[in-house]
Amino acid sequence: MTDDADALFEHLELKEYETTALNHLLRLGQTTAPNLADATGIPRARIYTVLDDLANQGYIKLIPGRPKQYKAKPPAAILEQAQQNRQREYEQFCDELEAVQEAFLDRFEPLYEQASDDITPAEELFYVVDVGEPSERETRSLYREATDTVHVITKSFEYFEAVEPAVQDALDRGVSIYALFLHPENLSAENQAKQRTTREYIADAYPEIAIRFSTELLPWRGTLIDPSMDYETGRAIVLVEETDVPLHMRQAAVTENGSFVAGLHRYVELIWEHESVGSVE
Template identity: 65%
Template sequence: MNDTSDADQLFDHLGLGEYETTALKGLLTHGRSTAPNLAEATDIPNARIYAVLDELADRGFIKVIPGRPKEFQPKAPDEILDRAVENRHQEFESFRAELDDLRDVFLDTFEPRYQRASEDPSPTEELFHVVDVGEPSESETRSIYRNADHTLHVMTKSLEYFESIRPALTAAVERDIDIDILFLHPEHLSEHNGAIQREVVGELTTEFPSVGIRFSKEPLPWRGTLADPSMDYDTGIAIVLVEEKDVPLHMRQAAVTENGSFVAGLKRYFDLIWEHESVPAGEIAGL
């Protein structure tokens, strides 16, 4: 890199805009000038040149020579650098003063919040963490499929996210994971969701015949996926979305838990619906 390039880089530290930098370079190169002459020499628009020069004067980088017309003269290069340092120092002192003025209010507001957040987590925080519904929840679901060791149990309206989890489902089937999917009965679905359900069930039946499929006769209070529950309450993971009809899907969150007792409770509920409150696909017209 040559000396000119090194010197040009210093302008990046003066806090100037493009026109201010061009104007200051022009004055340092050509010397004292009127605004119109400098505009012509540097291609700075005439409508901007006076504002540009006023900014340089306010920063102490140039001098204004009164007259008709008035002229503008650059300070010596060493003076420009000294003034840039002083400007930055003044900005810092102003920043420090603003912080000092707001310090007490800031500490009074956020110190108690910080202390509460730094305390030991509550039992609820240990039981769940939440993710947004959509790609975050689908990512968690794929992870559960990929890491399942023995069983997967799914409760869903229509498995509308099927394409998102298809590779993970395929891998689970290939690992001989026991998979049961409990769909909501079509009579509880909109026409749109019913069409999605028919297509997904058709693909599951054709591509994954080992997957168990039944349909809940009653509305489902929650949807989600759970893997490897233990009746000893020591293993299991689940992602759960509670049914909230009046809340748009994109505004909802799903809960993820590895609490063995909670996952076991979900499994017991799943088994009750599966065994006593559901029907196979053969009993549903159109499937």
């Protein structure tokens, strides 16, 4: 099989022999178990079990006869069956959770409430995640949850590709996005090039995103959503600038504290209004 074929079959979550057998049945058509074993290298002692498993999952059908033969279902039918299989698994999972829900809550809710009484103010203010995929995942969730505004404060928005689908979703829902970049004169040549590539792409693909450039150094970077001066709404993820700490060792703070997010927003507003420019050469 080619790498492309392997990637396509991965979505069916088949075992190795099942993948090999189904791939060959799709290519070769109807055949017997021994012939398929010879064509694929699957041991004859295993081939019938493999075919039975594929049939039980609904991906192939048995043709009665002497000898009996096996045939793959049409590709569209296989994908539809895979979806049905996954749906049944999910429904079964939900049933299993429902069966233990009462006992789980009775057992752990009192313990959780007792432990929560000992939470410090700092723990109530924020929690931390590693920089990289965990912080990007949190950022994507912010875009998806935003209902009004998203404010980004960044050096070069080098992670934009990782959050772009969530950005598009937010824009489609009418969310306003404001991106405050660090002015290129405060960046290294490498980061200048990264920023230029990203902001030119954003300006072309997403002209509705408002962009400005901070002429002052930025002590922190991050994303905040839906701030309000009544402190009732708002979430944010913040990374403090630590030039002496390698990026892979840094952590970002996530907060749902409305007053803290309002303070972050006020800082961004001041920079946006008084210490930023609308374009760079």
